[in-house]
Amino acid sequence: MKKFVNDPAQFVPEFMKGIAQANPDLLDYTPEFQMITRKGGPNNSKVSIVQGSGSGHEPAHVMAVGPGMLTGACQGAVFAAPPVDACYETIKACASDAGVLVLVNNYQGDRMAWDMATEMATAEDINVKQFWINDDVAVEDSLYTVGRRGVAGNFFVIKACGAAADQGKSLDEVYAIAEKVNNNVRTMGVALTSCIPPAKGTPIFELGDDEIEVGVGIHGEPGRRREKIHSADKITEELFEAVSKDIPFNSGDRIALMINGLGGTPITELYVMYAKAHDLAEQAGFTVVRNYVGEYCTSLEMAGASLTILRLDAELEALLDAPAETAARIF
Amino acid sequence: MKKFVNDPAQFVPEFMKGIAQANPDLLDYTPEFQMITRKGGPNNSKVSIVQGSGSGHEPAHVMAVGPGMLTGACQGAVFAAPPVDACYETIKACASDAGVLVLVNNYQGDRMAWDMATEMATAEDINVKQFWINDDVAVEDSLYTVGRRGVAGNFFVIKACGAAADQGKSLDEVYAIAEKVNNNVRTMGVALTSCIPPAKGTPIFELGDDEIEVGVGIHGEPGRRREKIHSADKITEELFEAVSKDIPFNSGDRIALMINGLGGTPITELYVMYAKAHDLAEQAGFTVVRNYVGEYCTSLEMAGASLTILRLDAELEALLDAPAETAARIF
Amino acid sequence: MTEISQSQIERAIQTTCKTVLRNELYFSDLDGLAGDGDFGTSLATGYRVIQNDWNDIDKSNIGAMLLKISMLVSKHVGGSSGPIWGTGFMKAAMLSKGKEAVTLQELTDMLGSAIEGIQARGGAKLGDKTLLDALIPVHETLKGHCASANPDLGRALCDCADVAEKAIEETKTLVAHRGRASQVGERSAGTPDPGIVSIAVILNDWCKEFGVERTATAAEVLNQPA
Amino acid sequence: MTEISQSQIERAIQTTCKTVLRNELYFSDLDGLAGDGDFGTSLATGYRVIQNDWNDIDKSNIGAMLLKISMLVSKHVGGSSGPIWGTGFMKAAMLSKGKEAVTLQELTDMLGSAIEGIQARGGAKLGDKTLLDALIPVHETLKGHCASANPDLGRALCDCADVAEKAIEETKTLVAHRGRASQVGERSAGTPDPGIVSIAVILNDWCKEFGVERTATAAEVLNQPA
Ligand SMILES: Nc1ncnc2c1ncn2[C@@H]1O[C@H](COP(=O)(O)OP(=O)(O)O)[C@@H](O)[C@H]1O
Ligand SMILES: Nc1ncnc2c1ncn2[C@@H]1O[C@H](COP(=O)(O)OP(=O)(O)O)[C@@H](O)[C@H]1O
Ligand SMILES: [Mg+2]
Ligand SMILES: [Mg+2]
Ligand SMILES: [Mg+2]
Ligand SMILES: [Mg+2]
Numbered sequence A, B: 001m002k003k004f005v006n007d008p009a010q011f012v013p014e015f016m017k018g019i020a021q022a023n024p025d026l027l028d029y030t031p032e033f034q035m036i037t038r039k040g041g042p043n044n045s046k047v048s049i050v051q052g053s054g055s056g057h058e059p060a061h062v063m064a065v066g067p068g069m070l071t072g073a074c075q076g077a078v079f080a081a082p083p084v085d086a087c088y089e090t091i092k093a094c095a096s097d098a099g100v101l102v103l104v105n106n107y108q109g110d111r112m113a114w115d116m117a118t119e120m121a122t123a124e125d126i127n128v129k130q131f132w133i134n135d136d137v138a139v140e141d142s143l144y145t146v147g148r149r150g151v152a153g154n155f156f157v158i159k160a161c162g163a164a165a166d167q168g169k170s171l172d173e174v175y176a177i178a179e180k181v182n183n184n185v186r187t188m189g190v191a192l193t194s195c196i197p198p199a200k201g202t203p204i205f206e207l208g209d210d211e212i213e214v215g216v217g218i219h220g221e222p223g224r225r226r227e228k229i230h231s232a233d234k235i236t237e238e239l240f241e242a243v244s245k246d247i248p249f250n251s252g253d254r255i256a257l258m259i260n261g262l263g264g265t266p267i268t269e270l271y272v273m274y275a276k277a278h279d280l281a282e283q284a285g286f287t288v289v290r291n292y293v294g295e296y297c298t299s300l301e302m303a304g305a306s307l308t309i310l311r312l313d314a315e316l317e318a319l320l321d322a323p324a325e326t327a328a329r330i331f
Numbered sequence C, D: 001m002t003e004i005s006q007s008q009i010e011r012a013i014q015t016t017c018k019t020v021l022r023n024e025l026y027f028s029d030l031d032g033l034a035g036d037g038d039f040g041t042s043l044a045t046g047y048r049v050i051q052n053d054w055n056d057i058d059k060s061n062i063g064a065m066l067l068k069i070s071m072l073v074s075k076h077v078g079g080s081s082g083p084i085w086g087t088g089f090m091k092a093a094m095l096s097k098g099k100e101a102v103t104l105q106e107l108t109d110m111l112g113s114a115i116e117g118i119q120a121r122g123g124a125k126l127g128d129k130t131l132l133d134a135l136i137p138v139h140e141t142l143k144g145h146c147a148s149a150n151p152d153l154g155r156a157l158c159d160c161a162d163v164a165e166k167a168i169e170e171t172k173t174l175v176a177h178r179g180r181a182s183q184v185g186e187r188s189a190g191t192p193d194p195g196i197v198s199i200a201v202i203l204n205d206w207c208k209e210f211g212v213e214r215t216a217t218a219a220e221v222l223n224q225p226a
Helices: A008-022 A084-093 A108-123 A154-166 A171-183 A232-244 A267-283 A314-321 B008-022 B084-093 B108-123 B154-166 B171-183 B232-244 B267-283 B314-321 C006-022 C024-034 C039-052 C062-076 C081-094 C104-122 C132-147 C153-172 C180-188 C194-209 D006-022 D024-034 D039-052 D062-076 D081-094 D104-122 D132-147 D153-171 D180-188 D194-209
Strands: A027-030 A035-038 A048-055 A072-078 A100-105 A128-133 A185-191 A211-214 A225-228 A254-261 A287-294 A304-311 B027-030 B035-038 B048-055 B072-078 B100-105 B128-133 B185-191 B211-214 B225-228 B254-261 B287-294 B304-311 C003-005 C101-103 D003-005 D101-103
Touching: A008 A027, A008 A035, A008 A048, A008 A072, A008 B267, A008 B287, A035 A084, A048 A084, A048 A108, A048 A154, A072 A084, A084 A100, A084 A108, A084 C062, A084 C081, A100 A108, A100 A154, A100 A171, A108 A128, A108 C081, A108 C104, A108 C180, A128 A154, A128 A171, A154 A171, A154 A254, A154 A304, A154 A314, A171 A185, A171 A314, A185 A232, A185 A254, A211 A232, A232 A267, A232 A304, A254 A267, A267 A287, A267 A304, A267 B008, A287 A314, A287 B008, B008 B027, B008 B035, B008 B048, B008 B072, B035 B084, B048 B084, B048 B108, B048 B154, B072 B084, B084 B100, B084 B108, B084 D062, B084 D081, B100 B108, B100 B154, B100 B171, B108 B128, B108 D081, B108 D104, B108 D180, B128 B154, B128 B171, B154 B171, B154 B254, B154 B304, B154 B314, B171 B185, B171 B314, B185 B232, B185 B254, B211 B232, B232 B267, B232 B304, B254 B267, B267 B287, B267 B304, B287 B314, C003 C006, C003 C104, C006 C024, C006 C039, C006 C062, C006 C194, C024 C039, C024 C180, C024 C194, C039 C062, C039 C081, C039 C194, C062 C081, C081 C104, C101 C104, C104 C132, C132 C153, C132 C194, C153 C194, D003 D006, D003 D104, D006 D024, D006 D039, D006 D062, D006 D194, D024 D039, D024 D180, D024 D194, D039 D062, D039 D081, D039 D194, D062 D081, D081 D104, D101 D104, D104 D132, D132 D153, D132 D194, D153 D194
Parallel strands: A048 A072, A048 A100, A100 A128, A254 A287, B048 B072, B048 B100, B100 B128, B254 B287
Antiparallel strands: A027 A035, A035 A072, A185 A211, A185 A304, A211 A225, A254 A304, B027 B035, B035 B072, B185 B211, B185 B304, B211 B225, B254 B304, C003 C101, D003 D101
16 A cells, blocks of 8 residues: 555544645634534525535535535544534534525435534434435446445535525525435446555455456445446446436436546546547437536546436526635636 | 557658648647748748757657747757758748747757757858756756756746747847746656657566665656655645746745646646645745646657746736747647 | 342443443444444543542442432533443432342343433334344343242343343344444444443353352454453 | 759658558657557547648648648647647748748758747757757758758768667756756656657658668667558
8 A cells, every 4th residue: 555644543633634724715614523624604595505425435525515515524534434523513503583594415324424524413403404415327226225326426416405505595495405416316336446555555446457247336335347447438328328318418418427536537638538428419419508526426536437427407507607616716 | 568559760750740740830840950940931030939959758849839938949859959051941941030039948858959940040141149048947957967957847937938939029038037037947857667769669668566766867867856645635745846836936936836747647636736836836936827737858669757837027927927829739 | 139239230231331442442342333433532532531430420320329329420521422331320320319229020020211312312122233232132031030949140231241242142143223233234234233232242251250150152252352 | 052842842841641640549659658548549640630731731832821720730730749740730830831842952941041030939959859960950951961062862861860779879868958848857868759750651651662772770670550
């Protein structure tokens, strides 16, 4: 394992400290709960949006806090749901008269922690609703009784809900937007390599030099199948096919198209995939209204990518257009 | 080699096509010269800023085109300077009555190509000046007779010059800003792994499982030395020391601090380094006025990072503050 | 009826701290076989705090103590284990509010309530290859001992350790239906569940602590670090 | 004085196309030993276009043809090789403007002017371990033949191939001071310079094409793909 780490047990608090130091005007950091909130806290006349999950998916979760996005978020250890108290404190720190929407990717550990936190907050008369994001089409049903996983589609749910909340929409209205986005967004990923959680020190899975894992999860969970690597175009076709057939999306749809890097893949390779995905979208009769190429929901340094399609309508287009600011930035 | 590629010979044109498709309102793409220019072309009353270099450093070069940044850029093959004609056509496409500033990282191939292109353009009465960026402190002098290399400091030269040009500054004024930034910016990088150019198919260099290359170049050029890996803090200290002692920077300086990922290192590791670098800057008596954590000048999928310090004054602070828009974006 | 004193419960918890800390890597390695390898670390993070803060924990009665432990777990344990173990302690605390000793029946009810809480929280049922596959048989065993005229605590503990150990082997071939291990599908079959192993190991260590003679037989219990 | 016809120059260029394309990988591999491994590909990209566009290239005179070739190189060849070879052809074109044949003296001057242009462009001098270390001795050799009363073209070509080949061995131990190879410092010592090898290989292939008998001796020239 070669990484920029000190004590692996301090990896999460150390990088959170860095995020906080880099964004003093934007964010507040509470080390005790590995919690980051918008500078100045919640606005009582606006719905707050909170999230929290295992670390290792950055910029997902804590780097999505800021105007037009999340009100606050907390992080667990790498790939482990945050402790219940961190979730509870995040809800409390973001409590608003207009209500709090807990918007979390669908994993068992996260669900349990946020369920308990929500119960605790509700007992204190905080108005909380929960919404579970589950856009990953890789795992169809089955065994996986906690349901489909939430992955990069998460970004769109946050973006749309964050914009709606900041525009003064009610808790029920923001919840309805979360539902609409989640119902219309689908993702599938592919891994070229495994990642290595710092505390574990070894890869989550082993892939041959010429193998890829199609449908991989963002914690290295196995996907649909392992295959021999093939061309970027063929891989993109496979992802596009799986994603676009799932809802299904229809000719004439206006869409947002995302190629999300899983952490170790350079931006140029993502654009090679985007070029193909864009062509496929046009061939399918979709209009690509917005696009997103880069890292939105990663798996440490895993080489790989996911493809996300979101069906738009006028309301969602306006919400994606709205201004937003987070620790993830260029300038 | 596991990458998202089709024919390696088509890697550059394919990802450029993707960038163009993803930014139809922002950019124009001329495949014949692997050239990307601002939509609508140059503004005759503003200085144009152009650049162009080998591929593999994205978002550097073509993904830095846009309002407040470059007017146009062209790309060569991976790690190879662009052909002379591409450089010439880029100058021509960006020709402005206010003049053109060619702003390129200092490498022999690039210098020769831009020298010829500049001569050709000058012969056609285009008003062109050149400026060579050389912020890498890794290689001190010596053998390397083409001089120091240009690396991530490049971003600051572009940002400041792009802002100044868009504000209507003259060619000489913009040139003076390039000089000021370049005189006040220093960088050093470290590699944890090599990268693999798609057409080569094998790593540029080999590092042991516990080795790092301190002072690595963005094409995998050897640095100051190869050592055993140590903690993120110690590596950051070493980079900080080398960079801050070079000009040198002085206590009381107002600075911009950048931790730049080389392509394969996840953002969290960069923030672990940022936390340390920020502390070191404060201990050295610097005020960190702005910071940049992410990918600005990469080396394909190389795991590694570089640290850049830029000394600021009121003029540069205002230029860094100015709005800008490129294909590298989040929302 | 046979009573269990607060100090006995305190000893059991202190023993559990040692067991969990000693097995941190071992439990994580077991979790790594089919899950994400965080189980040992998550649990140890919580029990390390319990051990370090031991003197500050409210011990005015069993319920108060268990409530505080549940709170420490909720604060420090992440992953699925935080809600599972936190819920278990919380439910047990509610049935022992104000008590300085509990009868075997009360202890059995505390465990029953903990199991119900864990099931309500995580939706797992018997056979899903989770620590419930150890806790439920243990609960049944305790119920059996309660029904006897003059239950023997040592015999009860020994029998509990036996059934927990048996659960390791019996569930090994199952496919996990809950937790991260459930997401590797068939790959989880053939590996022991770390949660079940942890219960068996803890109960075995309790036997030692309370001088109950018993010979462990499962490799997973014998293999734990000394 | 001995003349070289336009058609002979055309044959030489067509031969060069074949040489460069056949050696694309080999030249890149040589560049990979101490540089970035792009030399063969960069050069081949240009010569492939010259070969494909051969019929469309203006052949009204030697100068016009060389100018067009220089333009194709400038358009298609990246890295340092584009400016180096482009400049060379451009300078040679300027001295052969409007001519349908050149004397050996004129050819020698064309090469001299190309060398000057390359030096002005890239700042390399003799001993920096670049293709100039082949071109400069070749130029000297040609000057010697020009000085003779009745120069023999075949002999001149053979001698040129000999000195270029000798340059490979003579420069091998040097550290490169220009181009990407210069950035690996000492690591470039001990490897042949691909630019020098390419000149030696091209001249050897010209000997074959023009029926000049000569036996190559350098491993790098003998090793090239058939
Ligand atoms: N829904 C559940 N109910 C009860 N126990 C569970 C459940 N899910 C997992 N477990 C237990 O927790 C253990 C794993 O804990 P941990 O690693 O913290 O959770 P995760 O599976 O989320 O990574 C498993 O070995 C299993 O015994
Ligand atoms: N400044 C220079 N002048 C003349 N020839 C040079 C110079 N730099 C490099 N060369 C020649 O070019 C060859 C390498 O070409 P190429 O790979 O295209 O350039 P780069 O070194 O920029 O990657 C070298 O083998 C050398 O012979
Ligand atoms: Mg977990
Ligand atoms: Mg090169
Ligand atoms: Mg686990
Ligand atoms: Mg080269």
